[in-house]
Structure formats: structure tokens, C-alpha cells
Amino acid sequence: MPSFTTSGLSIAYEVTGEGPPVLLIHGFASSGKVNWVDTGWVETLTEAGYQAITIDNRGHGQSDRPHDPELYYPTQMAEDALALLDHLGIERAAVMGYSMGARIAAFLAFHHPERVVAAIFGGMAMNLINGLSDGNDIIAGLRAPDLSDLTHPTARQFRIFADHTGSDREALAACMETSRQPMARADVRRIEVPALVAVGEEDEMAGGPEALAELLPQGEALVIPRRDHMRATGDKVFKAAALEFLSKHCSSVPVS
Numbered sequence: 001m002p003s004f005t006t007s008g009l010s011i012a013y014e015v016t017g018e019g020p021p022v023l024l025i026h027g028f029a030s031s032g033k034v035n036w037v038d039t040g041w042v043e044t045l046t047e048a049g050y051q052a053i054t055i056d057n058r059g060h061g062q063s064d065r066p067h068d069p070e071l072y073y074p075t076q077m078a079e080d081a082l083a084l085l086d087h088l089g090i091e092r093a094a095v096m097g098y099s100m101g102a103r104i105a106a107f108l109a110f111h112h113p114e115r116v117v118a119a120i121f122g123g124m125a126m127n128l129i130n131g132l133s134d135g136n137d138i139i140a141g142l143r144a145p146d147l148s149d150l151t152h153p154t155a156r157q158f159r160i161f162a163d164h165t166g167s168d169r170e171a172l173a174a175c176m177e178t179s180r181q182p183m184a185r186a187d188v189r190r191i192e193v194p195a196l197v198a199v200g201e202e203d204e205m206a207g208g209p210e211a212l213a214e215l216l217p218q219g220e221a222l223v224i225p226r227r228d229h230m231r232a233t234g235d236k237v238f239k240a241a242a243l244e245f246l247s248k249h250c251s252s253v254p255v256s
Helices: 032-037 041-047 074-088 100-111 135-143 153-164 169-179 210-215 236-249
Strands: 003-006 009-016 021-025 051-055 093-098 116-122 195-200 219-224
Touching: 003 074, 009 032, 009 074, 021 032, 021 041, 021 074, 021 100, 032 041, 032 051, 041 051, 041 236, 051 074, 074 100, 093 100, 093 236, 100 116, 100 169, 116 236, 135 153, 135 169, 153 169, 195 210, 195 236, 210 219, 219 236
Parallel strands: 021 051, 021 093, 093 116, 116 195, 195 219
Antiparallel strands: 003 009, 009 051
């Protein structure tokens, strides 16, 4: 994967296809490949005429993996995403994030609305404001000597996922400490860009999308039927709704 350096860290990324750009920001313990390529999103977007840009967030994938929690606030990772757009010479892009990636996308849209034409927040609802209640359990799970020691279901789920993706578990534990920083309710109300909030019907981690969508000035809600937090990512209903949403808001985005 190509990479660039920002804030002293090497950040990996991939660009596929041509057309209006869509920046894809993955979730916790994942990577651009796992979250967006393996689930068919890159193929779906490029076949629909978009340019798909994946980024490996700091601490993940092929990017640098520092162990300092002070380097993982969502504002910092949003600046990485902005730096990637600058690196690629892209003035404005649609931004789509899943779970932690949706939190990063929200901070990007809030602080730099002039660079975001539209946003899709997947696997993220009022936990954007309320934070993540299971965060400490996930940290303990990542640092546990063995999977057999874990009984907390969410901790087990993320430990298994982290091991499956070959992640640096200490980097992920550091990331979890600060990346779950909540966004103030008043700031959510100031996210002016069109936003689609998409959450699985059985996603107990995120909760329903309606309340967050109502706070957003141009928010829309999508409930993805019969999907939980992990299984909603590549769902065909999600993809169809995202394409419809992008078609309404990205036709005027200049092609880089």
C-alpha cells in the first residue's frame, strides 16, 4: 500500500477507481482492507462510478502503531483523514465511516465542513454523544493473557477480531482509551453536511439511528434489518441506501 507521513506517523492508504471521491474510514481493530475491500464496498462504489479511498487509521493495518493513548483522540485521526485528502489533492469528498470510523468522520465533518460534501455514519448512533460504555472491558480483553480468560461478550468479540486481523493489541488498547471521546450534543447539531446514520437492527452497541439523525440538521436514519454491529458492515441494504444517498449529494463533486 502507498503511504504518506503526517504528524510524524506513516499512514497507509489505497485509491481505487475514478469519479467523485469517497473517503472510507474503518472501525476499531479493523483496516481499510478488512472493513471496505473484503466486505465488497470498494467494488460496489467503483462499479457505481465513484473513486474509493481507504485509509488505515493510526494504530491499525499498515499504518504506524504507537502505544501512547494521547495519540488517538478522534480529532487527531480526523486530521489524518484531512491530511490524506490534502496529500491526494482532493478539495471535497464524501466521507463514510463505520463505528470508530464514523466518530472520526463526524469530527472531520464538524471541524472541516468545507471539505466534506456528505457523510455516512455506519454503526454509530447516540454513542457518538454518550461514549462507549464497554470501552474498559474491551481494553481489559485486549490485554488479557488468553482469550479463555474473557467472559464479557463484547470484550471477547473484539479480542477475537483483533487476533483475526493480526492487530497490535497494545496499540489498540491505547487507541480505545481515547478514541471513544464523545462529541458534544451542541456540536452534533452544528454538523451541517447531509448525513446518513445507518445502524443494524440488532446492534446493541450503537442503538437505534433515529435519535442521532434527528439531531443532525440534514440527518437521515437507516435501520439495517436483521444485522448486529459486526454483520451490518457489508450488508446489501446498507450498500443500496448508501448509493442512493451518495447519488443525491455527490453529483456535483469535482473529480480529482
